[in-house]
Amino acid sequence: xxxxxxxxxxxxxxxxxxxxxxxxxxxxxxxxxxxxxxxxxxxxxxxxxxxxxxxxxxxxxxxxxxxxxxxxxxxxxxxxxxxxxxxxxxxxxxxxxxxxxxxxxxxxxxxxxxxxxxxxxxxxxxxxxxxxxxxxxxxxxxxxxxxxxxxxxxxxxxxxxxxxxxxxxxxxxxxxxxxxxxxxxxxxxxxxxxxxxxxxxxxxxxxxxxxxxxxxxxxxxxxxxxxxxxxxxxxxxxxxxxxxxxx
Amino acid sequence: xxxxxxxxxxxxxxxxxxxxxxxxxxxxxxxxxxxxxxxxxxxxxxxxxxxxxxxxxxxxxxxxxxxxxxxxxxxxxxxxxxxxxxxxxxxxxxxxxxxxxxxxxxxxxxxxx
Numbered sequence: 001x002x003x004x005x006x007x008x009x010x011x012x013x014x015x016x017x018x019x020x021x022x023x024x025x026x027x028x029x030x031x032x033x034x035x036x037x038x039x040x041x042x043x044x045x046x047x048x049x050x051x052x053x054x055x056x057x058x059x060x061x062x063x064x065x066x067x068x069x070x071x072x073x074x075x076x077x078x079x080x081x082x083x084x085x086x087x088x089x090x091x092x093x094x095x096x097x098x099x100x101x102x103x104x105x106x107x108x109x110x111x112x113x114x115x116x117x118x119x120x121x122x123x124x125x126x127x128x129x130x131x132x133x134x135x136x137x138x139x140x141x142x143x144x145x146x147x148x149x150x151x152x153x154x155x156x157x158x159x160x161x162x163x164x165x166x167x168x169x170x171x172x173x174x175x176x177x178x179x180x181x182x183x184x185x186x187x188x189x190x191x192x193x194x195x196x197x198x199x200x201x202x203x204x205x206x207x208x209x210x211x212x213x214x215x216x217x218x219x220x221x222x223x224x225x226x227x228x229x230x231x232x233x234x235x236x237x238x239x240x241x242x243x244x245x246x247x
Numbered sequence: 248x249x250x251x252x253x254x255x256x257x258x259x260x261x262x263x264x265x266x267x268x269x270x271x272x273x274x275x276x277x278x279x280x281x282x283x284x285x286x287x288x289x290x291x292x293x294x295x296x297x298x299x300x301x302x303x304x305x306x307x308x309x310x311x312x313x314x315x316x317x318x319x320x321x322x323x324x325x326x327x328x329x330x331x332x333x334x335x336x337x338x339x340x341x342x343x344x345x346x347x348x349x350x351x352x353x354x355x356x357x358x359x360x
Contacts, residue, residue, distance in 0.1 A: 074299075075298060075300050076279075137299075137300065137324065138300065160280065160282060160283075161280075165282060166280055166281075166282045167279075167280060167281060167282075167298075168281050168282075168298075168300055168302040169281030169282050169284070169285050169302050169305070169306045170281075170302065170305070172300075172301065172302055
């Protein structure tokens with residue numbers, strides 16, 4: 001019998017240039033635990049370099065941290081990719097790095113991209129232009145996430161900039177997205193009216209946290225037999241009583 | 248002004264061989280946010296953008312635009328060209344950036360109204 005797990009599936013760490021420097025894996029996991037979240041996903045811009053450490057810390061607290069990445073497509077749409085394991089996430093990252101806009105991060109302009117360990121020590125700075133776009137189309141990105149066994153979610157569809165509807169006008173019917181993410185900027189009631197043509201697709205709400213106080217400001221209830229990636233995939237499809245519930 | 252005159256004056260490369268260049272162009276619009284084009288472009292406008300996703304054709308058809316000019320030598324995706332041929336939406340390409348091509352369209356007398 002499926003039971004509810006609370007999930008915030010879009011959290012940035014201090015690796016994202018636009019994120020607060022206090023967003024270290026240790027503090028994120030402490031905050032998530034204090035809020036009673038059962039599942040989180042770390043989704044930095046075009047990189048997964050703080051995912052593994054967060055996973056280890058989360059595991060100690062009984063939280064499942066899903067490896068994730070927020071990819072910027074050629075159309076400047078943000079797509080969240082969630083992967084079953086760190087190996088898949090790293091292989092996806094290799095392809096993203098190969099196709100990322102060349103250039104070095106300007107820390108003054110965009111912010112620091114900090115790689116840290118489990119006790120908040122700085123291991124290094126990512127020098128890539130993580131704020132930039134890849135040259136891969138949204139169709140290619142979605143297919144690529146699927147080829148690694150992952151789940152492709154259109155991020156913050158209610159946001160004009162970087163949201164798929166803002167960038168493309170509407171969601172192409174042949175795009176094989178697994179879910180749509182509604183941000184905290186819009187209420188679920190408003191979203192249901194505004195995006196009713198997409199009500200046949202699974203929806204989630206995530207915080208898109210860039211600082212600690214954002215974590216869990218909205219979250220999604222996942223009804224599953226246990227907390228695993230496979231169960232999450234089944235919940236999105238609504239199989240055998242599993243389901244996704246918005247706040 | 249006919250689309251053909253614009254193609255000739257600005258040396259645009261037409262990517263949709265079967266398109267009708269006798270269409271009347273009533274003005275122009277420039278934007279890379281497709282939601283903005285849906286909201287603010289007008290029938291008969293020629294649209295300047297760097298987006299190449301097939302949704303540009305759907306938006307142009309919806310708003311009854313006269314054509315799409317892709318800037319910076321952007322290469323339209325094969326699906327985009329296929330849809331454009333089906334929908335009868337001319338797609339043209341220029342090596343110029345948006346600022347330059349819009350300036351030249353303005354000089355030809357096109358306005359955004």
